[in-house]
Amino acid sequence: MSSPSTVQLRVFRYKPGDPAPHYDTFAVPVTPRTTVLEALQAIRRDQDPSLMLRHSCHHASCGTCGLRVDGQEVLACVTPLADRGPVVTVEPLQNAPLLGDLVVDMGPFYAVFTQAGMPLVRSTEATAASRPAAGIERLTRFENCLECGLCVSTCPVAATDPLYLGPAAMAAAWRVVQEPRGQNPARALAWVDQEHGCWRCHLAFECSTVCPNDVQPGQAIAALRQRLALGEPAPPGPAAAATRPALAPTGPARRVGLRAWLDPRGRDVGYWAFVLHRLTGLALVVYLLLHLWVLRLLARGPAAWDEFIALARSPLFLALDGLLLFGVLFHGLNGVRVALVGLGAAARRQRGLFWAVLLLTLLLLAAGVAALVAAVH
Amino acid sequence: MTYPTSRAKTWWLLQALSGLALVLLLGVHFVAQHYVAQGGLRTYAQVVAYVRHPAVAALEAAFLVVVAVHAALGLRAVALDFGLPAARQRGLNAALAVGVVLVVGYGLWLLAQVRGGAG
Incomplete structure (x- = not known):
């Protein structure tokens, strides 16, 4: 048996009434098998009994102990603390009302499942129609959803859009379909077919990355889009006018907004594809306006235009041209990836497609920059 | 809060289709300007001669319309990403439509000026 070493656990703290959250640091002994949950329980037992946290089963079955460890959403009960460095930061889930310390209000998250047609607690006994059909094995993924909320916490759209239905509930809707x-x-399809439903998803696939039970909500959302775009239409009417419970203002905002888009901790390639697509898109809108403004020189005659062309051959302008070319190439090629993946085609190959997009972007960029330099000289 | 019965699918598909059209149009735009146009459009005279070709003018006009629509849809998507309330969506749509009309109108006016050899 190995002797314990010590890790500094930097824990997010907030109590109702506090002016702002802060972090407390606790020294905790760890062995190679100590989990984050065990360390937090040790803190509460030995150092600070006021520490608030949620947990139940200790074996990744109940989904109660979802947290962010060094910025990544995990189940604390199965996340080892060793080998994470001398200081480990523990925070509550995002995109949910904060109750205190590491505890968020899961009520709004659970309530959305009812709207999806998958209530956590049934109001009626099982009927013949509600029994699973033969071949149910292929549907075990959603059956394994722990309702832990990690997917909503990591979702960049949930971080900015308070009306977004969220990946877990839409995976539940796909399960109903x-x-x-x-x-x-049809009701489930109508429910997700809205501005803040499946069409709001930007296919960052962080939800699928952090899901501890391989439910793959991102792929489910892509499948819902495919069904809506290519399959039977969702009926309009009352079924589409679904509601989402508002987030109760029980604590400081845990919806982190734009900052979540740029938080590099624990992100997968789909996330970076989303962020880069957004940034290049916004930059290209600015460029479009700038381009039209520069082209006005053409209306002023040869002297004005030739003066601009001389300026355009400067090294700074060429560097900006290279940057522009990267933006155009990445946005265009990744746009094709988004269209394909977003309609359910190759949703499971989105990572490979991202690398293909990046490789093709860099190859074409190199060719374009070489052509630019040759044209100037 | 009640959701509107939305045309979300139509907006998303329009953005995807305009994006795919842009990839094609931009490809042709690049190739035509840098490899087909004689001299590579380095002087004013070369630019005027280039855009006077009817096919080029049509290509540039189509490119302008599609890029303006795609950009507007992208800005709309960003606004909705930040939770724009349903009550304000109509105003945003109208503002973006005006923006598209202005950009396209200005671009087409510029194209006509250059084709006429303005300046």
């Missing part, structure tokens, strides 16, 4: 068991699939 695939295997209704007495539910109405």
Whole structure:
């Protein structure tokens, strides 16, 4: 048995009434098998009994102990603390009302499942129609959803859009579409077919990355879009006018907004594809306006234009041209990836497609820059 | 809060289709300007001669319309990413439509000026 070493656990703290959250640091002994949850329980037992945290089963079955460890959403009960460095930061989930310390209010998150047609607690007994059909094995993914909320916490859209239905609930809706068991699939489709539903998703796939049970909500959302775009239309009417419970203002905002888009901790390639696509898109809108403004020189005659062309051959201008070319190439090629993945084609290959997009972008960029330099000389 | 019965799918598909059209148009735009146009459009006279070709003018006009629409849809998507309330969506749509009309109108006016050899 190895002797314990010590880790500094930097823990997010907030109590109702506090003016602002802060962090407390606790020294905790760890062995190679100590989990984050065990360390937090040790803090509460030995150092600060006021520390608030949620947990239940200790074996990744209940989904209660979801947290952010060094910026990444995890289940604390199965996350080892060793080998994470001397200081480890523990924070509550994002995009949910904060109750205190590491505890968020899961009420709004749970309530959305009912709207998706998958209530956590049934109001009626199981009927013949609600029993699973033969071949149910292929549907075990959503059955394994722990309702832990990690996917909503990591979702960049949930970080900025308070009306967004969220990946877990839309995975539940896709489950209803695939295997209704007495539910109405058309209603589930109508529910997600809205501005703040499946069409708001930007396919960062962080939800699928952090899901501890491989539910793959991102792929489910892509499948919902495919069904809506290519399959039967969702009926309009009351079913589409679904509601989402408002987030109760029980604590400081845990919806972090634009900052979440630029938080590099624990992100996968799909996330960076989303951020880069957004940034290049906004830059290209600015460029479009700038381009039209520069082209006005053409209306002023040869002297004005030739003066601009001389300026355009400067090294600074060429460097900006290279940057522009990168933006155009990445945005265009990744746009094709987004269109394909967003309609359910190759959703499971989105990582490979990202690397292909990046490689093609760099190859074409190199060719373009070489052509630019040759044209100037 | 009640959601509107939205045309979200139409907006998303329009953005995807305009994006795919842009990839094609931009490809042709680049190739035509840098490899087909004689001299590579380095002087004013070369630019005027280039845009006077009817096919080029049509290509540039189509490119302008599609890029303006795609950009407007992208800005709309960003606004909705930040939780724009349903009550303000109509105003945003109208503002973006005006923006598209202005950009396209200005671009087409400029194209006509250059084709006429203005200046």
